[in-house]
Amino acid sequence: MSSTLSHSKTHPPRARFFSVPSLETIAAWLLALIWIFPLLYAFWAAFHPSEFMVSFTLFAPLTLENFADAWGQAPFARYYLNTFMLVTTVVLAQFIVCTLAAFAFARFPIPGKNVLFMLVLIQLFVFPEVLIVENYRIASELGLINTITGIGLPYVASAFGIFLLRQTFKTIPRELEDAARIEGCNWLEILWKVYVPLAKPTYLAYGLVSISHHWNNFLWPLVVTNSVESRPLTVGLGVFSAPETGVNWATVSAATLLSIAPLLIAFLLFQRQFVQSFLRAGIR
């Protein structure tokens, strides 16, 4: 702030009216536009008849037919339910597992803790698609093929979650823990009453990342499921892609909007909280 103030003082007053946006602002706008463009196009395409897709007549007649088409071609209601159940179970399970693991890594005096932690972090370097065959074998042995548990299980012990929570727990002053101990709390109570409440922004930020990732995940759910009863939205959406003949953009856009709508609306509603929690949870 102070630098911009002193900057404007050295120039004649007129310069204030011509304040050229800084390079960063321009770059941010540019990136934002590039990012939002596909979404805007999907919006536009979903509400117009398919004849206008390539010519892009901005004021082509509006229609809701694409949504009716898309809705008719796949059991979206069931897919919504499946995706919702998948995302909730995965995120809850991740919170539990990652909290316990992160607490152990942050506070317990375990011999070789750092080596173990490095081993966990290695997971971040492994591209999940590489593990499909092996994960499928395990899921099959556990009898979890074609179940929502089967889709979620490989993601429960998330290295990213453990890492993020461990970093947050480490920043929490030991004094608080000591105070709680003097009050007679055991470690579980300390974790629940001291650490978890203080790490709320991290949970929110991590939860958001995790929800959007699992909401959008495609290949593994496709591979591990067989039927409508367990398939999430993204896999249902796959029916609309037609690699051999080219896609009907209008229907695909409508179907895409249908499947991202809940997430999008949630983001718009809670935008402020999300952004703040990301700022607070910044890795230190």
Next chain:
Amino acid sequence: MRARIPFALTALTAGLLSAGQAAANDPTVLTMYYPVAVGGTLTDVVDDLVEEFESEHPDIDVEAIYAGNYDDTRVRAMSAIAAGDTPQLSVLFSIDLYELIEQNAIVAFDDLVETDEEREWLDSFYPGLMENGQLDGKTYGIPFQRSTIVLFWNKDAFEAAGLDPETPPENWQQMADMAATVREASNGEQWGVMVPSTGYPYWMFQAFAFQNGHRLMSDDGTEVYFNDPAAIEALEYWVSLATEHEAMPSGTIEWGTLRQNFLEQSTAMMWHTTGNLTAVRSDAAFDFGVAMLPMSTQRGSPTGGGNFYIFEDTTEEEQRAAMTFIRWMTAPERAAAWSIETGYMGVSPAAYETDALQRYVEEFPPAAVARDQLEHGTAELSTYQGGRIRRALDNAVQAALTGQLSPEEALNQAQQEADSVLRRYAR
């Protein structure tokens, strides 16, 4: 407690035994993964077919599982095999043959057929469609959802440009001239021709090369011939459509939006798969025709699409049941219905002799073009390490079309890359 354990064990054994006996009377259960490569509700069509089959064959249960596009389906089948849940059969990309053989995943149909009737069935398909499913004289893949490339032309646009709307181009020279005429007559509003160069550039390039009398690979999938003079000439012609004749947009042309471009009349001709036939027919607001691709020295188009495969590691009884199912699915009436529904080809001459397909062809002659062109068909580019080989060729084609490399340089580079990949497969 001690006495009870043997009792529990005996009970368990008895249970297992009775379960085994029950299984003998139960229907044979088959699992099949299949991809959907053309849009829409094909999954429903497949489900209906399976249901009909089951009612005719109460002793066989088929679980048909939609598994995404061709690549996803291959991943799915391979994962299941690695996990020991081997499916009995699947529809996979016809060009996956070498990979499946390399993994010892599939069985040859020649080893499964027993009766003369079955042998006859195995010989009943168009030879052009069998090429991709055969290796060393054995048949591993049965054609199911198969296509070729055809030329779609807009008759209204031809008329507006002063061309005969009923005459499609016969050869390369004519196509370039006609396309340039359309471009000029429309004052640059409309392109003359579009050949897609994303998605499956190698497939389109194969057509050009074959029309120029050249096959890009050996029969056993261990060698490719990308930088042969005939291939270079083919790529030069493709590039010249944009640079010299100015009848095609320069740069790459998007596979996925080409049909829309044609429907919106931004191009008068397009090369595309027969799988688009039904969609173009229902959406075109103008008169259009479908023709065989133009020739240089000969007609030609590669085939494409998916084959049925039967997997290793399943019981003989299951394999026989799988074959019964495949025979049923490829029987002339079903092949005809499938072709009408999707635009894929009827896979056997007998399919085109059924009443349903004959009536359809009469009412909609373009449906027969793909069949007539089959006689000039060639196998789709399929080799060991197919993915890498196709990528090399795709890159070369795109580099030439975008002007980064000359056709000769691009193909030389692709050849080098392919040679180094295929070296260890040399026979």
